[in-house]
Amino acid sequence: MKNSHSNWMRMGAVLGASALLLGTMAGCAADSGSGAPEDVDAALQEETTLTWWTWGDDTQEMADAFTKENPKIKIEVVKMDNPDAVVTKLQNAVKAGTGAPDLVPAEYQTIPQLTMGGALADMSEFGIDEFAGDFTESTWNAMNFQGKQTGIPMDSGPMVMIYNQELFNAAGITAAPTTWDEYAAASAAINAYDPEAYIANSGDAGFMTSMFWASGGTPFSVDGENVTIDLQDAGTKKFADYWGTLLTANQLSPVSTWSDEWSKALEQGKLGSLLMGSWMISGMDDYSHGNWRVAQIPSWDGKPASAQNGGSGLAVTEQSKHKAAAAAVLEFMATGTGRDIQNTKGFPGTTAIMDDPAWLDVEFATYDGQKANVEGKTASENVIDGWQYLPFQGYANNIFGDTVGKVLGEKGDINAGLVAWQSDLVEYGNAQGFTVNK
Template sequence: MRRGISIAAAVTVIALSATACGGSDDNASSKPKDPKDVSGTITYWDTSDAANEAPAYKALISEFEAKYPKIKVNYQNVPFTDVEQKFKSAAKSGKGAPDVVRTDVGLMAEYASLGYIAPLDGTAALKDTSDFNTGPMNTAKYNGKTYGVPSVTDTLALLYNKDLLKKAGISKPPATWDEFIADSKTIKKKTGAYGTYLNPDAYFLLPLLYSNGADMAQPSEKKITISDAAAVKALTTAKQINDEASMKVDFANAYQNMQTAFKNGKVAMLVQGPWSVGDDLTGKAFKGKESNLGYAPVPAGEGGKAQAPTGGHNLAVYQGSGNLDASYLFTQFMTSTKSQVTIAEKTGTLPTRKSAYTDKVTSDAKIAGFKPILEQTARPRVALPQVGSLFTPLAQNYVKILQGDTSVKSGLDATAKEFQKLLPGYSIG
């Protein structure tokens, strides 16, 4: 689980600023080398699925080395669950960090604040930013600078079983949370299936917060907002979904049970991401009938706007890399339109460049389904270095609220107090 900034980490920032090879802001303004003259070996940490996605990335690396024969890439596949602590430990010590790392978009602010990754504005890594979709591009920014290049993206949507909705007499997926609850009750009454399965993970709470005009905090005002009236409304709705619309949640194994129930037709609707679709299509509700899987934006709240977090991965360059020019070229190549088209076609992940949504790419039903949803509803998480750490107390109190161990207001007040420990100088309210 992500943690806040420590004193030791702050000391590391100073040390890196003083000693990193070419690791200051001056890198961005220095004249880049001619690409054909760039040489050296760089290490790349890839967090893609080792079995199903990594082969496509390895093939691209071979193309890169053929194009730039003076540059060699030391490819290492690092499990997604391990890479955060492994990278932070290496960057902090100044030993063993990769030159380029594939990082979850939610970690960009923390890495940048700690001085672990280099600003890329003005470098070869960022040549044509206008081609990137706004949502993914915003995840790469921190304090007015760009610290990553969007590689793949995703968001949360409402996935639904078309047959079950039709059987229940529902002509279109719910557009609001109130409709979502009402439709769930209708589905249960007319089909025997449950309307939904509520995922108790705090990340999946974000659409409810956002669509009610709530968020964890407001950095511009240095305020913690997780316990304000809008957040109380969002959590009250979540509690109502749990109590009135959801299949009984097994909190010990919620995600797996949720997936099993949905793909086998025991649940009609889920708030989920594109990563789940491959698994969904293996169940009896969708196997051999992919067209039965529907895609819609997450429902809207009282504010009337449907919103969900922008997810995905960016490529970032280690501030202390001794081969910055090679790292910039590699980052540019791996996030180019051609590379993104290749990755999308081979792995089914969503590109971050507009030009990468070719006819062949959008022939994938999942990509075609999520593309307009990304454009309509995706927004970045609050840009705080401690954002990852905030999810821990939020998740703990969210579960207590859902289980009825505390009231919505008391649970959120407790969360706000824990946030205050992680956000020095922030007020509650």
């Protein structure tokens, strides 16, 4: 399970997948034409072949279910290695003016760069907006960029705390920490109990940006081609100061998330907690003997406050010549059979299932029978509004290790790393044709 999550849920990206030449890509965007909701039903009566790129193992099942109900539509599923490969190939198709699929998955963090780059179509004209109420607000908004509804959410990742109850008990921690002060006390207790055990590792780009979000930070703002970056805004700096205190006190493990060392630390009880998206609730089987539990991530005042960490949606490309038929697939994946399939493949982003007793009452052996989905629901209801990703977020995450990541490894000043990261991002964004911090 851990390997399936390590590719698509991590928030990093390779340079080739993140480079965005705004002027070139937008200039190559295909004419989206016009459409209407009634065109969707009409498209299902015509012999049509759609192409659906994917990095997931379950897309063929979804495509087969759709074509079974709509026999005049054929779907060719093209499997790629990971999200980075999909983004790279899609951007190359936009530059070339041809070669894009009809349907494409997109991580929420890549929606701004792909939309601004002319890769994704606005599907509002086909009536997709009518499904807004079927999804949690944070996931639906993630698929909308500057008024363009590029598609529908597929899964979500509201952050939760998955913690080792056995280690907590041994260290004298009697309850899951609800505030960051309590979390710091738990960190010290764990390290005092076992100097080789830590409450968490220092984290990566995806973790850090999600924690800035959960702390009320808004370091990135996008208005058209105008971008503002402030990695010292109040919420961002507040968490950086806090995490830096644990770091310099040698209370954060140096192991990298998803590494073999990280897996070993989980299995051996050397990591006390994971602050991750709720998709990880079903991903702990390899590390647990019933000794883990799920709770809300700590907050400054003890009241639930969460952020998204990972997740992706299904979009339609500007180059697609069958947008109405592709819109029918979006509708299929929004409700009914398609959504039922999707909701078994990861943590859901739909509202109806959040009130479904059959889903809420699932007892997880990993958590000694805890109904852990309840915690995921609470997290989804408390995702803080107002977050924006950069239109070159993939690049930002890729170079995170050169600045903030380096500081984390050296147990240095996180804020100094953030300032250096910001400087690199401002320079890069301006070079790519954006107007950054001007």
